[in-house]
């Protein structure tokens with residue numbers, strides 16, 4: 001057993017890293033070191049003055065020791081990163097294991113690079129810092145710097161405007177890995193009209209707020225659920241009566257998730273196109289029929305191709321396709337075949353997610369029923385996707401990580417240059433306020449002094465409808481502070 005003695009306020013950060021080195025229960029926090037036997041391993045971390053010291057002992061034999069001098073230690077947050085770096089090095093030394101993302105456990109690795117750029121650090125020095133200090137693998141460090149460079153032009157000066165997110169929490173069936181706020185449309189059809197009325201109220205409030213603050217909208221993203229699960233008349237009402245309440249004159253991008261091909265037809269695509277939407281997402285996740293069935297998606301690969309061609313015929317010039325590496329039971333060959341089939345569709349964007357088992361998903365309770373892809377295979381799939389998409393003329397333009405992601409990897413958005421999903425970059429790098437409407441939507445307010453606050457709408461659709469005034473009041477309260 002590995003015991004760790006660490007100041008309490010760093011327990012969360014330490015646990016995150018320890019979980020990656022010892023998945024399951026191979027470690028414990030030791031308040032009382034007398035419980036530790038001479039066979040156990042003991043890690044201690046001490047802060048004395050401006051020195052942070054980590055030691056690893058087995059019995060009375062010291063196996064590792066490192067001290068880091070701190071530039072500043074004004075608050076707990078400033079100590080968290082050096083602490084994680086030291087702990088990572090110590091655990092890596094002890095286990096012989098190297099993690100692709102080194103000491104980084106956060107969601108937004110490229111944010112570190114942007115902050116280095118803002119301090120005047122160049123791309124090469126930023127890359128060295130990721131490798132030498134944070135212990136990233138060379139390929140992850142290269143990827144992160146490349147993403148930050150590709151994002152830079154799109155996110156600069158974004159702070160003066162806001163982006164809008166609208167959540168439509170209805171879908172046709174539930175994918176096993178889904179953790180989004182979404183309910184089956186056939187069971188909740190009776191709520192659609194009241195839901196749209198509530199949404200309309202939130203949007204009307206936003207219109208007034210934007211006018212009062214003389215603030216423009218930069219991008220709009222309609223997600224869910226699957227917005228195109230709405231019947232045609234409801235979709236039409238959303239796009240032609242609710243959204244146009246907002247000042248749309250200066251928007252750079254307008255995205256609608258049309259994720260499930262079984263929700264699409266020519267009429268819906270025409271409604272979306274005529275409403276001025278510039279980017280849609282048709283999400284295969286895989287081009288293997290057997291997997292689609294296994295993960296609870298009630299459509300075939302044939303329907304994906306049909307929906308994609310229909311969207312092209314309606315004139316959509318920017319289509320994203322989401323894929324997942326590491327879906328249950330899939331082999332590398334399956335994934336390669338998916339990439340080839342997606343390549344034939346020739347989308348502008350492909351977002352490659354690595355499978356993650358989220359707490360709000362069905363999969364968390366049904367894990368035992370599926371064969372989980374091993375780390376090496378998922379890693380190969382992710383590498384394969386990167387190489388394939390680069391060869392197809394795309395580059396990585398946004399990047400994020402999640403908890404419980406297979407092989408501790410990442411999600412990467414690839415795009416043909418000039419077609420990048422701007423909203424994705426803005427939300428990931430936290431450079432612009434996002435006002436979010438609908439059940440389960442979370443707004444993120446970015447203040448000039450780098451303070452970030454979040455405000456959440458309730459997830460339950462009925463509750464959202466009943467408590468719409470409260471949802472608006474929550475935002476007012478936060479925005480006025």
Ligand code: SF4
Nearest residue numbers: 171174175178182225
């Ligand atoms: S299509 Fe998207 S929203 Fe619908 S169930 Fe699947 S993951 Fe959830």
